[in-house]
Amino acid sequence: MYSFAYYRPASLGEARALLGQIEEASLLAGGQTLIPTLKQRLASPDAVIDLKGIGALAAIERKGEALVIGALARHAAVAASPVVREAIPALAALADGIGDPQVRNRGTLGGSIANNDPAADYPAALLGLGATVTTCERSIPADNFFTGLFATDLEPDEIVTAVSFPIPRRAAYVKFPNPASRFAIVGVFVAETAAGVRVAVTGAAPCVFRLPPAEAALARAFAPESLDGLSIAADGLNSDIHAVAAYRAHLVAVMARRAVRQALA
Amino acid sequence: MTHDGIGAPLRRKEDRRFLTGRGRYVHDIVRAHQLYAVFLRSPHAHAEILAVDAKAALASPGVAAVYTAADIAGKINGVPCAWGIVGRDGKPMKEPPHPPLAAGKVRHVGDPVAMVVADSLAAARNAAELVQVSYKVLPAVTAVAEAVKPGAPQLYDDVPGNLCCDWAVGDKAATDVAFAKAHHVAKLDLVNNRLVPNAMESRAALAEYEPSTGEYTLFTSTQLPHVARVLLGVLMLGIPERKFRVVAPDVGGGFGSKQVVYAEEALVTWAAGRLERPVKWVAERSEAFLSDAQGRDHVTHAELALDRDGKFLGLRVSTLANIGGYVSTFGPNIPTNLYGPLLAGAYTTPAIHCEVKVVFSNTVPTDAYRGAGRPEATFVLERLVDVAAHELGLDRVEIRRRNLIPKDAYPYQTPVMLQYDTGDHAATLAKALELSAWSSFAERRAASAARGKLRGIGLVTYIEACGLAPSRIAQQLGARGGIFESANIRVNPSGDISVITGAHSHGQGHETVFAQLVSELLGVPCANVEVIHGDTARSPFGLGTYGSRSAAVGGAAIAKAAGKIIDKGKKIASALLEASEQDIEFKNGAFTVAGTDRSKSFAEIAGAAYTPPPSYPLETLEPGLEETAFYDPVNFTYPGGCHVAEVEVDPETGVTVLVAYTAVDDIGTVLNPLLVEGQVHGGVVQGVGQALCEDCVYDPASGQLLSGSFMDYCMPRADDLPLIVSETACTPSAHNPIGVKGCGETGTIASPATVMNAVVDALAQYGVTHVDMPASPQRVWQAIQAARLRPVAE
Numbered sequence A: 001m002y003s004f005a006y007y008r009p010a011s012l013g014e015a016r017a018l019l020g021q022i023e024e025a026s027l028l029a030g031g032q033t034l035i036p037t038l039k040q041r042l043a044s045p046d047a048v049i050d051l052k053g054i055g056a057l058a059a060i061e062r063k064g065e066a067l068v069i070g071a072l073a074r075h076a077a078v079a080a081s082p083v084v085r086e087a088i089p090a091l092a093a094l095a096d097g098i099g100d101p102q103v104r105n106r107g108t109l110g111g112s113i114a115n116n117d118p119a120a121d122y123p124a125a126l127l128g129l130g131a132t133v134t135t136c137e138r139s140i141p142a143d144n145f146f147t148g149l150f151a152t153d154l155e156p157d158e159i160v161t162a163v164s165f166p167i168p169r170r171a172a173y174v175k176f177p178n179p180a181s182r183f184a185i186v187g188v189f190v191a192e193t194a195a196g197v198r199v200a201v202t203g204a205a206p207c208v209f210r211l212p213p214a215e216a217a218l219a220r221a222f223a224p225e226s227l228d229g230l231s232i233a234a235d236g237l238n239s240d241i242h243a244v245a246a247y248r249a250h251l252v253a254v255m256a257r258r259a260v261r262q263a264l265a
Numbered sequence B: 001m002t003h004d005g006i007g008a009p010l011r012r013k014e015d016r017r018f019l020t021g022r023g024r025y026v027h028d029i030v031r032a033h034q035l036y037a038v039f040l041r042s043p044h045a046h047a048e049i050l051a052v053d054a055k056a057a058l059a060s061p062g063v064a065a066v067y068t069a070a071d072i073a074g075k076i077n078g079v080p081c082a083w084g085i086v087g088r089d090g091k092p093m094k095e096p097p098h099p100p101l102a103a104g105k106v107r108h109v110g111d112p113v114a115m116v117v118a119d120s121l122a123a124a125r126n127a128a129e130l131v132q133v134s135y136k137v138l139p140a141v142t143a144v145a146e147a148v149k150p151g152a153p154q155l156y157d158d159v160p161g162n163l164c165c166d167w168a169v170g171d172k173a174a175t176d177v178a179f180a181k182a183h184h185v186a187k188l189d190l191v192n193n194r195l196v197p198n199a200m201e202s203r204a205a206l207a208e209y210e211p212s213t214g215e216y217t218l219f220t221s222t223q224l225p226h227v228a229r230v231l232l233g234v235l236m237l238g239i240p241e242r243k244f245r246v247v248a249p250d251v252g253g254g255f256g257s258k259q260v261v262y263a264e265e266a267l268v269t270w271a272a273g274r275l276e277r278p279v280k281w282v283a284e285r286s287e288a289f290l291s292d293a294q295g296r297d298h299v300t301h302a303e304l305a306l307d308r309d310g311k312f313l314g315l316r317v318s319t320l321a322n323i324g325g326y327v328s329t330f331g332p333n334i335p336t337n338l339y340g341p342l343l344a345g346a347y348t349t350p351a352i353h354c355e356v357k358v359v360f361s362n363t364v365p366t367d368a369y370r371g372a373g374r375p376e377a378t379f380v381l382e383r384l385v386d387v388a389a390h391e392l393g394l395d396r397v398e399i400r401r402r403n404l405i406p407k408d409a410y411p412y413q414t415p416v417m418l419q420y421d422t423g424d425h426a427a428t429l430a431k432a433l434e435l436s437a438w439s440s441f442a443e444r445r446a447a448s449a450a451r452g453k454l455r456g457i458g459l460v461t462y463i464e465a466c467g468l469a470p471s472r473i474a475q476q477l478g479a480r481g482g483i484f485e486s487a488n489i490r491v492n493p494s495g496d497i498s499v500i501t502g503a504h505s506h507g508q509g510h511e512t513v514f515a516q517l518v519s520e521l522l523g524v525p526c527a528n529v530e531v532i533h534g535d536t537a538r539s540p541f542g543l544g545t546y547g548s549r550s551a552a553v554g555g556a557a558i559a560k561a562a563g564k565i566i567d568k569g570k571k572i573a574s575a576l577l578e579a580s581e582q583d584i585e586f587k588n589g590a591f592t593v594a595g596t597d598r599s600k601s602f603a604e605i606a607g608a609a610y611t612p613p614p615s616y617p618l619e620t621l622e623p624g625l626e627e628t629a630f631y632d633p634v635n636f637t638y639p640g641g642c643h644v645a646e647v648e649v650d651p652e653t654g655v656t657v658l659v660a661y662t663a664v665d666d667i668g669t670v671l672n673p674l675l676v677e678g679q680v681h682g683g684v685v686q687g688v689g690q691a692l693c694e695d696c697v698y699d700p701a702s703g704q705l706l707s708g709s710f711m712d713y714c715m716p717r718a719d720d721l722p723l724i725v726s727e728t729a730c731t732p733s734a735h736n737p738i739g740v741k742g743c744g745e746t747g748t749i750a751s752p753a754t755v756m757n758a759v760v761d762a763l764a765q766y767g768v769t770h771v772d773m774p775a776s777p778q779r780v781w782q783a784i785q786a787a788r789l790r791p792v793a794e
């Protein structure tokens, strides 16, 4: 780790002011990605601005037909929240399947989506539910938020404050974990929402994506059989020592069927 | 007094220390004014070093020194090998120099190029980034099958074909004759994948130097402090033993990777001497992936000749073994002497021939890794037996029964050097089948099928050779030193006991088990016995711990020393009790005149030894009660047994889950059943890791390690495992006085083959006859895809 200045603002305003003053600052949430990056000397910010002092950003509440989760809500808090479990049990289960207990007790929703790791779980939920990301500046629909490999629509100094998830009729997330890291090799989030059926896939490609043919088939009939014969092209999918593209393509179809079955269970 | 001697299921004396964070590892030792070392490692698998410029690094704040190959040339000798093997042509292996810091060339990613020493770790790291190394990158080769091909990149100018040694064992002509008359020949090509040892405590070394006396002390995370003292001190640094103390404090696992002597240990010691300040180095996990000696890495073709009845007539094995970029401490010995002779297994195969090409490549050197050669041999043999059974339409249990060495054939001379002492394979087989409910497997398979899962069962009947080693045999096979063990029993004036062993504990529980042994032999409570190990200043020369040798060799040395204590105690008792020495019996902790009630307790005798009463014959008998023994075993020990595994495969995803595991091991005398169970569990899990998830993968083009962290290198976790059923059987070993055989490696030796036999059984309906390790989801899915056979109906 190189040396850097450390700030722990107590309010969003203070955090924004710091961002304005410092040339190269990194926001720190749970630190599960940022700290290893610093330790490996892959990043050398002048300052680290720790958001954890801004307590208001960790709230979890139901607002009408939406579930609003603060950017600093930890995975363990989301998994254990009665509000989440009642409104969107699939989201609580997803949070409960991230990493291990240590990671879940530090890592946050905002950090996960701002980082947009291609194998992260939350992006599938945001895209699969048609959620909206709120920042200190504006609102960004999930469809526009995730723009590529570790890339989002966020401006350099933009702070995610919350995510608003529409409450679906039913939903499920099924993940095929990397045997070593237990990040998603493939994760499929399926939801039947007021706005229609949405299917989002994480892990398989450089960035989370929707699966229109599956959505159309499920819109006709929300049943696993609707996805029989669903074939995913391997082109453009990720390949690594754990899963070549063809295997990932196969797993997308299998996980999609399993997610539908689970949503119906 | 409750019995806490041999066979008592005592919890470890060490537990409180380890479980409450009070262990003392090298990392915990802090010296005033200590400096911190960081190693700059090669980012390339194979490259010429054109220039190293350390000027900027030296000028960096807090830096005490920067050392490169040029700075140590002529001052530190190369890293030595402790076991030189001899090829089939009678010529010694090729043993190119292994410079402590790469000189001229780097030969694997992670090869150390420079050492930076600074006031703080951060200062050392900052400076390491400023060392300028210019490389000319060369083509690299990491796969052993590629390294032997004509035209492959050559690691050494004087090692043509990258061939370190062309080794063989067994009678080729007799084996050819056996194959000529075979009814059937089963053939198998397989890969034994490379593994990263991943001890929980990474390697670490802290050295200090006292200029006024010229004494060095090295605290290092090693399995063999005395051997390290000779190799590092005498051979590499020119420091005589009397001026060099090596301490292995608590060591958090080794699994063979810490029976290797490493350049970093020598460099840290040397730097402490030059700078006259303590120097400390602790490996990071990513550094461990790139520099701890790795394990396995074989490519093998094997053939088994059988007669009409399924009796084994002959076995032919041809293996390419990858030893990486340099000859490691025991590297070349592992895939040869510890592999070929194990291919007889538990069977009566009369003719065996095994040839091994030991090959260099641009990878981290390989060396002993739990089981060391024996899991590889067991994997070849036990997979091949299953293939033969399948091809002959024979039941897998039946084919083994027909070939197992019968109980009354022991001692049994195999055609490949080893002479087994004792065993009863029919009994361990029967017990394992019973415990695993083998006969009702079909019901469980049907239940799995109803859930859309494929269930498979597999077994292995194995034997292994451990208790390293009879010095005579080891030296004939290339060991460059004797391999005995030492023990010193010091009976203190009050009658309590210190036992100082040359063996070393890095998690095994010697402090408990050896105390139990002494408690049994001398009739004192276990609580009154303290076991000391891991310090060359305190223990007599010993060889350390590896190859499941501590009980069989170290324990035997303790038994021998205890015998001497009893002999002297009898002399003392004979004087005190005014009886002839021949009439004194030692039983239940007391010296008694046979046939009388005249008796002296052990404590009374100890007291008399240090406070001699008038009757003590000081003219003929020395005072004191302390004895040292060195024990050189007459032969190896041969644990054996039968393991059974059950797996369930999801055919849609390829995910394979181990659902049941049974281990029945004949390990001879059981010293502590609780610790044995722990060793078996750990051993089995380590093998299961290889079978189902662990895989060290290098990029074939660049030679980069692709599985260089736990994000990609998959360790087995508790939730991957079923309850492991472990039972022991006992035919006492005839090769040592306490009858123990060893239990440290049996699990790792048997379990990879056991699990893979179950995986192949699960996939048999697709026509799959072999799957290489690890049976990762992708590999199993691909095997099913490749078989392209519709499943035969259940």
Ligand SMILES: Cc1cc2nc3c(=O)[nH]c(=O)nc-3n(C[C@H](O)[C@H](O)[C@H](O)COP(=O)(O)OP(=O)(O)OC[C@H]3O[C@@H](n4cnc5c(N)ncnc54)[C@H](O)[C@@H]3O)c2cc1C
Residues within 6 Å of the ligand: A026, A027, A028, A029, A030, A031, A032, A033, A034, A035, A051, A071, A072, A097, A098, A099, A100, A103, A106, A107, A108, A109, A110, A111, A112, A114, A115, A119, A120, A121, A122, A158, A159, A160, A161, A181, A182, A183, A184
């Ligand atoms: C061992 C391990 C296993 C893991 N397994 C999984 C897994 O299975 N699935 C999974 O999805 N994830 C997994 N993770 C990642 C984990 O979920 C973290 O949530 C994730 O790393 C980022 O969240 P964080 O709060 O730790 O963010 P940090 O590390 O603090 O920050 C990450 C990045 O986001 C930025 N950032 C943080 N908060 C905000 C904000 N409010 N606004 C704008 N930018 C922000 C930071 O500047 C930084 O660039 C794992 C991590 C580890 C270490």
